[in-house]
Amino acid sequence: MEGTALVKTAALASVPAARVPTLLARVQADLGPRVEAYRRRYERIAAEPDRETFLVEPDHWETVGDRIGLSERERDAVARAHEAAVERIGSGCGRREEFDTALEIRSGVVIGVDSDGDDTDRD
Numbered sequence: 001m002e003g004t005a006l007v008k009t010a011a012l013a014s015v016p017a018a019r020v021p022t023l024l025a026r027v028q029a030d031l032g033p034r035v036e037a038y039r040r041r042y043e044r045i046a047a048e049p050d051r052e053t054f055l056v057e058p059d060h061w062e063t064v065g066d067r068i069g070l071s072e073r074e075r076d077a078v079a080r081a082h083e084a085a086v087e088r089i090g091s092g093c094g095r096r097e098e099f100d101t102a103l104e105i106r107s108g109v110v111i112g113v114d115s116d117g118d119d120t121d122r123d
Contacts, residue, residue, distance in 0.1 A: 015077040023070070027078050030068050031111045038111060045099065046089050052113055053089050055106040085110045 015023070031038070038044075038054050046053040061082075065075035086108030090099030099108075 015073050019074075020077055020081060023074050023078050024081055026068055026070075027064060028112055030064060031109065032113075035111050035113055038109065042109075045086075045095075045102070046093060048089075050112060050114075052111050053086055054109045054111070055102050056109050058105070058107055060107045060109065079107060082108050082110050 035052065038052070038056075042054040042056050044052055044054050061075050061079040064070070065072075065078070070078065083103055086099055086103060087096060089110070090096040102108075
């Protein structure tokens, strides 16, 4: 995930900006091995060589946060970072309005993958 989104995310979630990359790495370490399950269960709205983007249920980040031990603020920061990434991906492919509308009722998840489609620890 890119710099501007990380700074905005940190400010809105009341988490130190320096912590956001570490939080995202923890989340990627959890989600990466689950990418096949995400492909089966959720709507994939974008796929690039290094990442796949999904729409998930609104309480998704509560489940992930509980599983990996995130505080409420940390969970909020991670959710905001993923939402910002989904918006940026939508802008890049000319589907920003569509993605924004989807994010009104669902949450977004971006999972880093290797170029061969397997999970990776990048975010």
